[in-house]
Amino acid sequence: MRRSNHSSPDRFIAHALLALAAATVLYAQTTVARAASVDFEAPPTRIVYDGQADDLLTAGLDQQGLLVAPAPPDATRLASFAERRRRAIHQNWRGLADLTTPTETPRIAGVEFLGVLAARNGLPASGFLLQIPSSFNPQRPCLLVTATSGSRGVYGALPTVGQWGLRRGCAVVTDDKALGMRVIDRTASLQISAEGAVQALSPTLETRAAFPHALEMAHAHGSPPSEPLWGRLLLRAGEVALRMLSSEYPNAPAFTPARTLIVAAGISNGGGAVLQALEADRGRFFDGAVASEPNVLVTGAPTLYDYATLHAMLQPCAILAEDLAQIPLGVIVAAGAARHRSWCTQLANDGLVNGADVDSQAADARQQLLRSGVTPAALRLGAINLQLELWTAVTATYVQSYLRRPPTDPACGIGFAATDSAGRPRALGDAERLALFADGTGIAPTAGIRLVAGPAGVAPDAAQAMSYATARCLRALAPLTESAARRSQLKARTGVRPVIVLHGSADALVPIAHSARPYAARAAAHNPHFRFHEMTRGQHFDALLALPGMRPDHVAMQPAVDRALDDVRRFLEHGAPLPPSAVVE
Helix, strand or coil: CCCCCCCCCCHHHHHHHHHHHHHHHCCCCEECCCCCHHHECCCCEEEEECCCCCCCCCCCCHHHHHHCCCCCCCHHHHCCHHHHHHHHHHHHHHHHCCCCCCCCCCCCCEEEEEEEECCECCECCEEEEEEEECCCCCCCCEEEEEECCCCCCCCCCHHHHHHHHHHCCCEEEEECCCCCCCEEECCCCEEECCCCCEEECCCCCCCCCCCCCCEEEHHHHCCCCCHHHHHHHHHHHHHHHHHHHHHHCCCCCCCCCCCCEEEEEEECHHHHHHHHHHHHCCCCCCCEEEEECCCCCECCCCCHHHHHHHHHHHHHHHHHHCCCCCCCCHHHHHHCHHHHHHHHHHHHHCCCCCCCCHHHHHHHHHHHHHHCCCCHHHHCCHHHHHHCCHHHHHHHHHHHHHHCCCCCCCHHHEEEEEECCCCCEECCCHHHHHHHHHHCCCCCCECCEEEEECCCCCCCEHHHHCCHHHHHHHHHCHHHHHHHHHHHCECCCCCCCCEEEEEECCCCCCCHHHCHHHHHHHHCCCCCCEEEEEECCECCCHHHHHCCCCCCCCECCHHHHHHHHHHHHHHHHHCCCCCCCEEEC
16 A cells, blocks of 8 residues: 555545545556656656556456457557557566466556656666565665666666565666667657657657668667666666655655665676666665576676677577477478578588588587587577577677667678568558567567668568578677777676575576676675575576477576575575575576
8 A cells, every 4th residue: 555654544534545546547648746857867757557447566456367368459449558568567577487387377457657868967868667565664765777678768676676575565666778669760750668659759869760761779779878877777767766655755854875775687688787776876775685597797707799690600500409309499490401501501502510411510509509618408499599599689680789880781781670471661550660669679579660780782571680691600700899888888786785696507698608698707806795596497588488398497587586585585684594505506
């Protein structure tokens, strides 16, 4: 119940008043009178959710509703922010969580603020979401500060660490790291805002596009690139959240770091943002932190772009050295084996693999990946990576950001567009544009947007984006990206506070040997309360556990993340000892 300690002592009356307020303002986007609006591009919206028809955690869907596949986009429905929000929460649960296992997904009443923090003090504008459950106690406040995973929008941490905070009565603030589905369509003179609205293109922006129907995406084309700033963005979101809590509860003592339990948590890129924030936190804002499968870089480790382009070059061939009948989605590779055999031949012709025949060439490609530090368990998931076009998606996005190439002159001729049945760029439909906020992950292919490529003078299409020539071009640019990627490098100085990092040995996107292991080795030397849990059957995407062949070899990371957050909170509130660092079978 919001503000239960400041209203009538009769709990029944208080709940009735909350329900009445929710019925009055449900889905209405009202401005915030007392919020620290100076922090925002425009006053954030404030909506009360009653926990019945709609709620903070599942948008009124519960687990059964989350399991149902989304309907095709509909422009009439998605013109409503309420519908875009419900679809966004639905899609983020389906994209991030293991829904095949019964999960506690109660409907949680409370207040939600949504806005865009203004660019200021060297930081870009970023999406901001503050959720205050009705169980929040302003006399014993706790705040979970998180950044979205991957390149997702503001609801992209809700199914992972956000749900933990809401279920335990903490306010949860989420920053989107200046990413999400901010999309510019110069051909149509339209842009998609951080809240998913379709707007006319700002007259200050030039209208020239790389090719007809080319789309610009925040992660690839944002200026300045936000990756080195993720930690500072997270700190900013936490500081703004405290000011907004003070505004929301004017009769309570001011919310400060000294009287508020503040924990940072995130997974994947969100985990990397958390570890960045700890290093940027000179004033001891955070009491503790949890980071799972973090994309983190330390001295001596290869950059994400380096190992991703190596995989993009070698894995289409190396996959033939796996037992395709025994690995997830191996049957799809077997059905298209001709393409993979041709890839091996091209590698051999360029002197990049050894072997007199395709089998020996594939074995050599696999050995090169193993020598780079990838585990055999991670390579078993190679067919999934290839089916998702994962390596090209990552490298094509990061290279534009690192090299700061203008959208009209993309590196390796790679662009982003909706495509027709032949893989050629086409215009987005009205319903597709409105669905980007909900369906998109911030990195193509996503929400109907695909990677397309074409050398100078050649019309781009999807097939060229996935070609050997494109992979070779992206790999050749690796040395040029090194300095930009190293701007996010950390010293692994967490401060003396409870910090738990988790990572799966089978992570096929962010290899544990390149990220959490070297980070943990350094962090433990400086922080006696640092713990590292290596999950032997953990991999990067819990949602993939629904695929055939994933179980029992792989397990969800989320239960371990929940336990780690509980452990950090018990340590902070009761002095309970943290579990030791361990390899967890």
